[in-house]
Amino acid sequence: MRKPLIAGNWKMNTTLEEAKSLVRAILNELDGIEGVEKVLCPPFISLVAIKELLRGTSVELGAQNMYFEDKGAYTGEISPIMLADLCDFVILGHSERRQYFFETDEIVNKKVKKAFEIGLKPIMCVGESLKDNETGKTEHVITNRVRAGLAGISPTGQLVIAYEPIWAIGTGKAATGKQAEVTIGLIRNIVAGLWNRETAVAVRILYGGSVTSTNIAEFIAEPDIDGALVGGASLKANEFLSILKQTAKLKSTR
Numbered sequence: 001m002r003k004p005l006i007a008g009n010w011k012m013n014t015t016l017e018e019a020k021s022l023v024r025a026i027l028n029e030l031d032g033i034e035g036v037e038k039v040l041c042p043p044f045i046s047l048v049a050i051k052e053l054l055r056g057t058s059v060e061l062g063a064q065n066m067y068f069e070d071k072g073a074y075t076g077e078i079s080p081i082m083l084a085d086l087c088d089f090v091i092l093g094h095s096e097r098r099q100y101f102f103e104t105d106e107i108v109n110k111k112v113k114k115a116f117e118i119g120l121k122p123i124m125c126v127g128e129s130l131k132d133n134e135t136g137k138t139e140h141v142i143t144n145r146v147r148a149g150l151a152g153i154s155p156t157g158q159l160v161i162a163y164e165p166i167w168a169i170g171t172g173k174a175a176t177g178k179q180a181e182v183t184i185g186l187i188r189n190i191v192a193g194l195w196n197r198e199t200a201v202a203v204r205i206l207y208g209g210s211v212t213s214t215n216i217a218e219f220i221a222e223p224d225i226d227g228a229l230v231g232g233a234s235l236k237a238n239e240f241l242s243i244l245k246q247t248a249k250l251k252s253t254r
């Protein structure tokens, strides 16, 4: 049985004070929700303070990105070593990184490798553009991204993949549960082909893209969908709590 996982990706939102307030607003209730792995991914500058607030709770911390070198002359970058003692997870290859910061599959692969090496659990994001989707290229694009992202990496059930169709991110136009289930099933088969079925069954695969308290149930109801990577809705305390509570309830009754 895979434990469902809900991760809040705050992106480039919240000052340090706002981040602390948001955590305080959700922490009491969040900590009490059982049967779901709960991960918060605030901006880098808030990680240390949020780590303190989460100490002794069941809520884990994730970073939104990292570089693949340990240290050196890479102005403005954050190294895996800096994150190793601070975070449990790291989001890698988010489509916004690929689109605005020109991250290629090769870079994402180096980062995923490094994350495992240093003991961070990567949430590797893959997704297709609207054009790819409309021209029937989803399977092709996703297959290439997953294979390239995992090239040279030994099989491990610690991997988390987030399927995030680019056209659904921040647009309010989520995929349907059925659409997401088809592609997530495909991703699991790709992992099984690349590694083996046993590991593929252990890998958690999330859906991401305009997830809210209104549509989360539709995704969670699907057998291959193991949770969600939540952007906008994770910045609203009530929304995020509702997403978590529904996930806990639905997955425990399945």
Ligand code: PGA
Residues within 6 Å of the ligand: 009, 164, 168, 169, 170, 171, 172, 208, 209, 210, 211, 229, 230, 231, 232, 233
């Ligand atoms: P969204 O973002 O929920 O705001 O669409 C999801 C993501 O980019 O991870």
